Amino acid sequence: MIPGPILDANVSALERAPRVLAAVRASALPADVDVWTTSQGEVSGRVGGVTLHHAEEPSRDARRWAAEAVDRATSANATRITVVGFALGHHLEALVRAFDGDVVVVEPDAGLLRLALSTRDLSDLLARVEIQTEQDLVGLENSCVVPYAPLRLLGGDAYAAAVKQCELAASRGVEGLRVLVVTPMYGGSHPIALQSHRALCRLGHDAELLDLADFLPSYQKLGLFGARPSRRRVTESLFSEALADGVAARVEEGGFDLVLALAQAPLGGNALEAIRRAGALSALWFVEDRRLFSYWREVAQHYDHVFTIQQGECAAEFRSAGAREVDYLPCAAAPDVHRPLALRAEERRVFGSDVSFVGAGYRNRRQSFRRFLDMDFRLWGSDWERAPEFDRVLQRGGTRVSTEDSVRIWNASKVNLNLHSSTYCDGVEPRGDFVNPRTFEIAASGAFQVVDRRSLLASAFDVGSEVVAVDSVSEMREATRRYLDEPEERARIAEAGRARVLREHTYDHRMESLVAQIVARHPARFSHGARPWTVGDARKEASGAVADYLARFDDATPFTLAEMVRPIPDAEGPLSEPEALFVFLQQFDDLYLSEYRR
């Protein structure tokens, strides 16, 4: 079958979505299209080698897909489903038959939509669903976002981006969540917890930090009991359980919507179940290599949502351990901390060198950094004991370096090495996937880095122009030498890297995304927990007479009918038009809507 022009019936049905219609009209059909009629007389098709629907039984297959989508929406109490991907519409036709609520469709590829509109009379479907463009998403609140998987294969990043946009739109207006951020007692995820908490506050949530590092001195003093190691582990475990119970007690008291725990936070199954009973959702941001640590296998099933810094098989592994929802959430930087510094000469002398590394002395780093000992190289950080070859370059006797000093070092060094740790390989880990926080932090600091290549690096940075990546220690040495001689190129790459972080990789971005993904899974729950709209919010979008009417209220006044009509009985003289309209809406609410509020 050769697709012809857009069918007239579809054009008339799409007239109520003029932007979409215009985009479709301006688009061309995708290349490599194959459309056919099945033996049952149904239309299916393939684009770029990806089959859009079942080749023989598209509507039957669509019913299965729709049933799953409805299950998902029902379990989330959603009244609206947002589908990313139109394809030829079979899945949407099945969905509107199976789902009573609203269906919104977002199709990032206008050409694909053109294909559907040129091949099938979809006027009934178009009358039932609302099509939106990803640039102009409105009214997705309380909606469950469901990607149509085949198009992810076809559209790759564009579809992933559209899904993310939809999730953000679904969470729009969700502010003021009560969030408890639980830190570990110590470790690399502790500062991430602090930054996450700050970002949540900046985003307008009512976030509280439960900093378990306060208990670290006591925990460390458990050794004073002088117990055997095996007995001591029992005591430590009971100590952790006591902390976990304390966290649950706090949640029971605090009326939280969400508990966000960072990796290594001492929360076990009992505490997480208590948190669930207290009515809060729980999320774990597992900012570690799942292959290196295994404790997540015991706790994943007790969290409502797990965020990982790894992709690929990672989600499947977490799910097989019982995790309900698993999403990718890479590391990030805090631009107010990780920032360019104007260093004084003295600071440059103390912290500066041609080449530096800040971090712990893992095996592969010990092996690799020997090869930089012929340069002006300084090594900062802990765990470099029993490596006398580094004595000359190791700073401050191998003590821990503060965040503020790390930023000074990165700013003062010409080339910052960034080699992801590995406990089993000697140099660059060949199957390294996630990107460590240091990559984002150095870039945010406006500093130049040479980083070992990770499979997920290219999705975060444009390799070559925003960071320099290498596949081996030899390449790292070679790149270091080369860029030492090219100060302008270093500056250009560092600046581009920083700009990218500011655009996409701050903790604000991560927390916004985390909240959006949680809200997308539990839309109805958060539509109630969300901060109510205030007059200030309404004023930003209002114009004309209603804007004038709103001027009489404080910005903080809740934007509700009750508040809008409250001053009216005391007013003298005729009602203004906005007053009368708000009274009308309030009467309408009393008359028709009270039963829906029960």
Place this chain on the structure above:
Amino acid sequence: MTGQKILIVNLTRLGDLLQTSPTIASLRESDPAAEITLLVDKNFSEVCAGIPGVSRTIETDLDELGKCVLDGGRELLRAFESARALVEELREGRFDLALNYSSSRMSAVFMGLLRIPEVRGWCATPEGQRQISHPWSRLFATLCLNREMSDLNLVDHYRSIAGGNPGPQALLFETTTEARERARSLLGGVSQGRRLVAMQLGASRENRMWPRESFAQVGRDLQETNCHVVLVGGGRERELASAVRAEIGEHSTDLCGRTDIATLAAVLERSQLLVTGDTGPMHLAAAVGTPIVGLFFGPALPYDTGPYGVDHVLLHAAVECAPCAHSVTCLDAFCRREITPERVSIAARARLAGDWATLDELGSQPGSVRLFRTGFDSNGYFECRRLGGGPPPTEEVLRRAYRAVWLASLSDRPLPREGFADGVDTTPFASIVSMARRGLETAGRLETATRGGDGDLAEIQALGRTLAEVDANLAHVASVEPTVRPLTQLFRFEQESLAPGSVAALARAHRGIYGQLEFQANAMAAMLSPANVMEDSYASANQRG
């Protein structure tokens, strides 16, 4: 004035829109050049295409508005904007007259926004105060609050509010040739030689639905007596219909969700009878002239919303708590079971056969269920005549007396020459008469005292206090004696709707409404005492007075 631009606001359901059709015909008859616009809820706009005489329909989407208000926040702003846009659109219509058939403060405020020179029905003053601006609208509002004492049909209220020609004694709906063709094809499988009986199973609300098993049994009974049963209704009733159809058996067809309004009308037109609750399709059947066996229970009353036409048979479960308020959530809707399928089957078969003797006998059976035959009285107003004979129950006596009083005082129809029956305590009516007289006399003195604007202030104040006392006493009697409530409620609506003016003008206006109250209460007392002879009508009483 000809070529008037008239707006009719009826934001309720399918049935209510059909019940507006005689009014539209009457307006059209009085002013063939009139431009008649209907404002309706989008969900029910389809029916407007078949109502003759409508120049234009403006739809509003109340579901969407409700969703926006419920969602709040940004959506509330959208709700505001869409309400504003609707007001703008209606203002642009530059209407001369609006008939508001929705009795609610919501509709009043909305009508107030439209700046239409004459609004009949609920409206709001510029200050937002409710104003019910036509005597029949005030009566309608009164009877909405006293439904158990109401004997006038909604259609007659609508017609009387519009005024002008009486219009046809029928609901009107024009189906199309295409729809008739579709109906013919949908009924292609109907068994030859069998009479077609339609059954409407669903209703807008659960408490208006007759039990599924009862419908199934009636369906079985009918098909055993040479009928073919067609189940009609919307898509929501598919599941229900398929269960009922399975129980009825082969001589049945399920058309639920398969007809638009015009096709449903054509299906009903081909049917010899419709068995239904108080539903929109009941009014559609009335409009196409199909006889109806109507089942009334819960909040439904046959007098109020019975099918406007002759010779329909209505069964009403007149249980103690009937009619239930619309806001009630009943925990045991036993009234639905009071109307048994056996009785409905007999009624349906008898109505098919035109066997009124059997129906009369059925009406005489003991129990809470009453049977009525619909028709029109000598004044041309719809009435439900009770079948089965026997002395009328007290509430029927009250309803009939009130009906006579309303028609006499608002439409100048003669009062019956003789009283109805004994058994109702007339003392409260006598109290109202004496209070109304005191009010009338005091208002007269107040008018005299304030005429010319230079009266004795102390006297004026004392008279004002007396009037306030009269009104308080009226309210007190009404709270103790429910039988007089329609009188005092109507009086309050009249009082509330008096145009602002000088004290003298207000006093004069009050004389008018106290006088009306006195006439009404007096007539009630007289009609409920069989020895008395009636005044002809309010106008003739006034002439003599």
